C-alpha cells in the first residue's frame with residue numbers, strides 16, 4: 001500500500017520536510033480501493049490531491065472554523081472527506097451536481113465513519129459567509145460562472161475560491177470568468193497533470209448587479225417551438241436547442257399517441273418533457289436527470305411554460321428509481337459523455353431501465369448520433385426496434401417492449 005502511494009506521488013513521501021501536509025497514502029489508498037471495480041473512474045487523482053495539499057496554505061484559518069468551508073463538485077467525496085479528515089474542517093457545506101457524486105460521498109463517509117458535512121438546498125445557503133471554497137472544475141464555463149458569481153455574492157469578504165482541474169481541459173477563459181467576480185485571480189504552476197486557479201477579493205457589487213445581461217438561470221424564447229427554455233449554468237445545450245433534440249421533437253407526435261404517462265430520461269433543460277406536456281394536454285410526464293443543474297433547469301422550463309402541474313421532475317441515476325411498468329412512453333436523448341470522457345455506459349443503463357419502466361406494448365423513442373449504432377443494443381435491451389427517421393447525423397428509433 002505504502003509503495004503504491006509513493007510511486008503515485010513521485011518522491012513526495014521520501015522528502016517529508018518538503019512535502020509536509022500532503023495527502024497521506026492511506027487516505028489516498030482507501031479511495032482507490034473502493035473503485036477497483038470501475039477502473040475507468042479513478043476515485044482520487046492528482047487534482048484532488050493538489051487541492052487538498054494547497055487548501056491549508058490558502059486559508060488554513062477557515063479550515064479550523066466550523067461551517068466556513070464549502071466543497072463544490074466533489075466527484076467521490078475525496079475533497080470533502082479530505083478537508084474533514086486531514087485538515088480538521090467541520091460542518092462542511094457540499095454542492096454536488098451529480099447524484100452519483102452525492103452517493104459516492106455518502107458511501108465513502110460511511111467507510112471513514114465520518115460525517116461533518118451536509119448538502120444545502122441553494123447556492124445562497126451553500127456559500128453564505130463561507131471563507132474557503134474548494135471547487136473541482138468541470139468543462140463548463142457557464143457552471144463556473146454561476147458558481148463564482150454566487151460565491152462572490154454570498155461569501156465572506158476574505159473568501160478564497162480554490163479551483164482545481166486537469167490542465168488539458170483548462171483554458172484561459174476560466175480565468176476570465178473568475179475575473180468577472182474577483183479582484184485577484186492567480187494560476188498555479190502545473191503539478192503533474194493538474195493546475196489550480198485561486199480567486200480572492202470578491203467583487204460583490206458586480207456579482208449582485210441586477211442587470212439583464214447575466215442572470216442565472218437564463219431564459220430564452222425559442223420562436224419556432226413557441227416555448228421558453230430556462231437554463232442554469234452548465235446544463236446540456238444551455239438555452240439553445242440541440243440538433244438531435246430537434247429531430248426527436250419533430251418526430252415525436254407519432255410516439256404512442258394514446259399514452260397517458262411518459263418519462264423523459266436525461267431531461268437536461270426540460271425541453272422534451274415540457275414540449276410533450278404542451279402538445280398533449282392529457283399526459284403526465286416524469287422528467288429525470290442525474291444532474292441537479294438539469295433538475296433545476298427542467299423545473300424552471302416547465303414553470304415558464306405553464307406545465308408544472310403535469311411535469312414531475314426527479315433526480316435519478318439513469319431512471320433507477322422509477323417504478324416498474326409505470327409508463328407507456330419513454331423519450332430519451334441519451335448522453336455520450338461523462339464530463340470530458342466519451343462513454344456509452346449511461347445510455348445503456350437508461351435503455352435497460354426504460355425496458356423496466358415501460359408497460360407491455362409501450363415504446364422507447366430515442367434519438368442518437370447515427371455513428372453510434374445503437375440499434376442492436378436497443379433490440380437486445382428493450383425489444384423490437386424500428387427506425388422512425390434518419391437525417392445525415394441523427395437517427396430516431398422506436399423500441400417496443402414486448
Ligand SMILES: C[S@@+](CC[C@H](N)C(=O)[O-])C[C@H]1O[C@@H](n2cnc3c(N)ncnc32)[C@H](O)[C@@H]1O
Pocket residue numbers: 236237242245265266267268269270271272288289290291294316317318319333334335336346
Ligand atoms: C444529451 S443530453 C439531453 C438533454 C435533453 N433531454 C435535451 O434533449 O436537450 C443527456 C442528459 O442526460 C443526463 N445524464 C447523463 N448521465 C445520466 C445518468 N446516469 N442518469 C440520468 N441522466 C443522465 C445529462 O445530465 C444530460 O442532461
